[in-house]
Amino acid sequence: MSEVETLAKSHRWNMPTVCPVCGGTLELNNNHSRLYCTNEYCPSKSTGTIMKWCDVHGIKELGLTTLEKIQEQGYFLTISGLYNDTCHPDANTKMYSLLGKNWHNIIAEIDSHRTTTLAKFLAGYNISGLGEKSVQKILSAHSIESFDQLYDSTIPDRFTCDGIGYITSKKFSDGLEKNREDMEKTLGVIHLVQEEKHTGSLDGKSFCFTGAMEYKRKDLQDMVTQNGGINKDSVTKDLTYLVIQDPSSTSGKAKKARDMGITLISPEQFLEMVRN
Numbered sequence: 104m105s106e107v108e109t110l111a112k113s114h115r116w117n118m119p120t121v122c123p124v125c126g127g128t129l130e131l132n133n134n135h136s137r138l139y140c141t142n143e144y145c146p147s148k149s150t151g152t153i154m155k156w157c158d159v160h161g162i163k164e165l166g167l168t169t170l171e172k173i174q175e176q177g178y179f180l181t182i183s184g185l186y187n188d189t190c191h192p193d194a195n196t197k198m199y200s201l202l203g204k205n206w207h208n209i210i211a212e213i214d215s216h217r218t219t220t221l222a223k224f225l226a227g228y229n230i231s232g233l234g235e236k237s238v239q240k241i242l243s244a245h246s247i248e249s250f251d252q253l254y255d256s257t258i259p260d261r262f263t264c265d266g267i268g269y270i271t272s273k274k275f276s277d278g279l280e281k282n283r284e285d286m287e288k289t290l291g292v293i294h295l296v297q298e299e300k301h302t303g304s305l306d307g308k309s310f311c312f313t314g315a316m317e318y319k320r321k322d323l324q325d326m327v328t329q330n331g332g333i334n335k336d337s338v339t340k341d342l343t344y345l346v347i348q349d350p351s352s353t354s355g356k357a358k359k360a361r362d363m364g365i366t367l368i369s370p371e372q373f374l375e376m377v378r379n
Contacts, residue, residue: 106131149180155229156182160219164205164212172201182228183288189213217293221250224295228286230278232271239298241267241275243333248297250290253279266336304379305332308343313356316348316370323370326377338365346373 108120110131119138122129127142140148150170157165165179173179176197178188188194189210198206219227222242226235244264247253262272279286310327311334312320323346324334335342338360345360350367360367368376 150174152182152229153179153185156185156227159223159227159235160216162212162216164209169202169205169209173198176201181285181288183285183292185213186217186289186292218296219293220298221248221295222298224250224286224289224293225253225279228278228282230275230282232274233278237267237271238275240264241272242298250286250295254283265339303330303332304377305330307331309333309335309341310344310346310373311335311338311342312346314347314352314354316346318370318374323373326374330377338363344368344373346370 110116111118111120120129121127122140122142125140125142127140129138130141131138142148150167153165153170154167156162170179176194178191178194178198179185195206195210198209202209222235222239225238226233241247241262241264244267245262257276259273259276260269262275263269267275305327310324310332312323327334338345338356340363342360342363342365345357345365345367346369347354347357347367348369350357350369350372352367357367
């Protein structure tokens with residue numbers, strides 16, 4: 104029996120004990136002021152998923168308040184619905200009456216975002232713990248270039264790689280299964296394109312940045328990808344360079360890198376490599 108069911112029974116509270124939308128388990132927040140559904144894929148959470156998709160893809164015209172008004176009318180409840188509902192005459196009639204010319208602006212904005220990469224497509228489905236960077240890391244590590252390749256196996260840990268552990272891999276696997284039907288519907292109305300691959304002075308080289316340094320780590324990591332290199336989160340046998348403020352450091356990570364035959368360089372040496 105859940106905490107909500109126990110409290111409802113002991114205090115004879117007239118309150119729901121399961122989610123009225125999906126039948127999932129309900130829990131109380133820390134100060135017992137709000138009930139929420141624990142099912143990550145509950146349809147009632149579609150608002151957050153749609154807003155995540157819009158954020159990832161840069162869809163600007165659809166704000167939270169407007170989206171809630173549209174969803175109250177039964178539209179834009181799924182990602183595929185975001186694209187399909189704009190083609191329904193009934194939806195257009197109702198939404199124009201409700202939103203006026205703003206509805207046409209929303210349609211135009213959505214239609215201008217019917218092309219995306221596989222990484223953005225997957226990140227837009229708001230799977231817990233999986234942003235675009237994490238998704239791209241998985242795709243690159245496992246040489247996944249198409250949607251169908253994601254389902255070549257059902258083993259929960261099939262997506263583990265550098266920086267992606269079992270728990271995150273399982274969340275990704277579960278999210279793919281839960282969202283598969285709508286993902287396939289969405290793929291019928293949008294177009295996937297290949298991620299643009301950068302080439303440059305760092306082709307074929309991988310880098311791991313560690314410790315404090317005077318440069319922003321994200322800026323350095325962006326330089327790696329923009330010049331054809333690969334970023335790593337940890338010291339592994341396939342790492343080319345460990346970038347550390349003091350290459351003579353005796354830290355645990357530095358010692359591990361030396362033991363594995365990995366070259367240690369300073370941020371300045373890294374920048375010189377980029378310039379060359």
